[in-house]
Amino acid sequence: MARKSLIQREKKKQRLERKYIFLRKSLKKEMSEVSSLDEKLEIYRKLQSSPRNSAPTRLRRRCSTTGRPRANYRDFELSGYIIREMAHACLLAGVTKSSW
Numbered sequence: 001m002a003r004k005s006l007i008q009r010e011k012k013k014q015r016l017e018r019k020y021i022f023l024r025k026s027l028k029k030e031m032s033e034v035s036s037l038d039e040k041l042e043i044y045r046k047l048q049s050s051p052r053n054s055a056p057t058r059l060r061r062r063c064s065t066t067g068r069p070r071a072n073y074r075d076f077e078l079s080g081y082i083i084r085e086m087a088h089a090c091l092l093a094g095v096t097k098s099s100w
Contacts (some may be wrong), residue, residue, distance in 0.1 A: 002062065002066065002067030002069065003067075003070060006067065006069075007062065007067045008048035010059070010062055012053070013053045013058055013059055014059060016051055016053050016054040016055055017053075017055070017056055017058075017059060019054065020050050020051065021056075023050060024047065024050065024054065024055075027043055027046055028047070028048045030043055030096070031043045031047075050088055061074070061077075063078050063079035063082060064077045064078060065070065065078060065079075065082055066079060066082060068082075076092070083095070084097070
């Protein structure tokens with residue numbers, strides 16, 4: 001189980017990202033349409049003035065049950081060992097534990 005503070009920090013980053021997504025998209029679109037280098041630099045400065053944690057690349061995908069940051073599957077939003085436990089207990093529909 002991840003520490004509560006790390007999970008809350010990640011949720012705060014997600015809120016910031018959702019808040020600034022339209023501003024970032026519009027500035028990036030505006031930057032691609034402008035041909036002048038001076039105008040591009042001005043738009044780039046506006047983009048940099050937004051909070052650092054509002055960038056989508058700063059988000060970390062975490063397990064929805066444990067908060068574990070590694071070995072996550074996007075389809076289930078769960079970490080590997082939680083998927084294994086749930087598949088073993090037949091809690092995931094259509095997933096069977098393979099054996100050979």
